[in-house]
C-alpha cells in the first residue's frame with residue numbers, strides 16, 4: 001500500500017465529501033436491511049393467520065403496515081444508494097482529474113532526455129490507463145468496502161439476534177466465495193493485461209502502416225501487411241477467447257455458491273423450525289434474503305482486493321515518473337532579461353544516452369545583434385550547438401555564457417523566452433495556420449500574423465487555401481509541403497521578435513530563389529537580434545558576420561564569407577561546387 005500513499009493528499013483535499021459519502025453509505029445499507037426483517041414479519045403474519053392465531057382484520061392491517069414499511073424502506077435505501085454513488089464516485093472522478101493534471105504538468109517539466117528514454121506509448125498509458133486503475137481504488141473499491149462493512153455489521157447483528165446457529169451455517173460458504181472470486185479476479189486481470197498488450201501491439205502496427213501508407217503502396221507490399229495484420233489479429237482473438245473463458249465462470253460460480261447457501265438455510269432452518277429451535281417460519285425467508293444480500297458484498301471483497309493490487313501497481317508506475325527529476329533545472333527565481341551575447345569557451349559535449357561526443361573544444365563569441373552561420377557535414381554537431389544555447393542539455397566541459405553569465409545561472413524561462421527556434425523538422429500542430437503561427441506569440445494580432453507570414457514568404461501560399469489563415473493542418477486538415485511547413489515554422493519564430501533567433505537548416509526544402517528572398521527579409525528583421533543560421537548551403541551563410549565550419553564536432557574553419565573563399569578548405573570547396581550547380 002506504500003505507493004498508494006501518494007493519494008492521501010487528495011483524500012484529504014476531498015475529506016468532507018468523502019465523510020458525507022460514508023455516512024450516506026451507512027444510512028443506505030441500514031434501510032436496505034429493513035427488507036428481510038419486514039419480509040420475515042409479513043410471512044409470520046400469514047403463518048399466524050393460517051394457524052388462526054389472529055383475526056382476519058388484524059392480519060389485513062398488519063400485512064398492510066408491513067408492505068408500506070417495505071416500500072418506504074426500499075425507496076429511502078434506493079435514494080441513498082443513488083446519493084452514495086453521486087458522492088464517492090464523483091470524488092474518484094475529481095481525484096482522477098487532479099492526478100492526470102499533476103502527471104501532465106510534471107511531464108512538461110521533464111527534460112528532453114526523459115522523452116528519449118521513454119516511449120510515447122508508455123507516457124500515454126501512465127496518464128490514461130494507470131490513472132484509470134487508480135481511480136478504481138479511490139472510487140469503487142472504497143465504496144464497496146464501506147458497503148460491505150456496513151452491510152455485514154448490521155446484518156450480522158440482526159441475524160445473530162434472530163437465530164445464532166442458523167447465522168453460523170449461513171455464513172459458512174461465504175469466505176469460500178470470497179477467496180474463489182479473488183483468485184478468479186486475479187486470473188481475469190492477468191488475462192486482461194495480456195489482451196491489452198496484444199491490442200496495443202495491434203494498434204501500434206495499424207497506426208504505423210496508416211502513417212506509412214504511401215511507402216507501403218509504392219513498394220506494393222499490401223499483401224504482406226495484410227497477412228501480418230491477420231496474424232496479429234488471430235493472436236489477439238485467441239487471447240480474448242482465453243479471457244472470456246474465465247470471465248464466463250464468474251457469474252455461474254456466484255450463483256452456485258448462493259444456491260448452496262440457500263439450500264443450507266432451507267435445510268438447517270427447516271430442521272430448526274421443526275424441532276422448535278426457531279420460533280417463526282418467517283425467519284427462514286428473512287435469512288434467504290440475507291444470504292442473497294450478503295453474497296455480492298462478499299464477492300466484492302475478493303474483487304476489491306484485486307482492484308487495490310492493480311491500483312498499487314499502477315500508482316507505482318505513476319510515482320516512478322513523478323519522482324523523476326528534470327535533468328535541466330531552473331536555479332534562478334527572478335527573471336533575467338536577455339540581451340543576446342553568446343560565447344562558447346572550449347565546450348565539449350557528449351550525449352549521455354549514446355556516448356557520442358558531438359562537440360569537441362568548441363569556442364566562439366557572438367555579440368548581440370550579430371549573425372553567425374554554422375556549416376559542416378551531416379552529423380558534425382551543428383544542431384547540438386543550438387540545443388546547448390536553448391539549454392536543452394547541460395554541459396560538463398567548457399563554459400557557455402549568455403550576456404556574460406554562465407548559461408545555468410540565468411532564469412531558464414527567461415532564456416527560452418528570448419529564443420526563437422526553427423527546428424530542422426518543422427512541427428506543426430493539428431490546428432489552424434493562424435494558431436500555429438500565433439504559437440510563438442499568443443496575443444499576436446491578425447496583422448502581425450500576416451506580416452510574419454509575409455516575411456517568411458508563405459503568405460501567398462496561405463491565402464491560396466480556401467480558408468486562408470483558418471485552414472486546419474495535420475490529421476484533420478490539409479498537409480503542407482515540406483517547404484511550406486518550414487516557412488510557417490519560420491513565421492512562428494519571427495512573430496515572437498526574440499533576442500536570439502536559431503534557424504536549424506530550416507530552408508533546406510525551399511528553392512534557392514525563395515531562400516534568397518527570405519534571407520533578405522531576415523536581414524531586416526534580425527538587424528539587432530543575435531542570429532544563428534545552421535545550413536548546408538553557402539547561400540544561407542554568405543551574409544553572416546561570422547561563419548564557422550564544423551567537422552566531427554570540431555571547428556575547422558572560422559571567418560566571414562570573403563575570408564573563407566580566399567582560403568582553401570571546406571567552405572571554398574562548397575562554394576565552388578554550389579556556384580557551379582547554380583550555373584548549371
Ligand SMILES: Nc1ncnc2c1ncn2[C@@H]1O[C@H](COP(=O)(O)OP(=O)(O)OP(=O)(O)O)[C@@H](O)[C@H]1O
Pocket residue numbers: 351353354356357358376377378379380381382383384385424505
Ligand atoms: N539527441 C541526441 N542523442 C544522442 N545523440 C545525438 C542526439 N542528437 C545528435 N546526436 C549525435 O550527435 C552527433 C551530432 O549531431 P547533430 O545533430 O548536432 O549534427 P548536425 O551537424 O546538426 O547534423 P545534420 O546536418 O545532419 O543535422 C551525431 O553523431 C548524432 O548522431
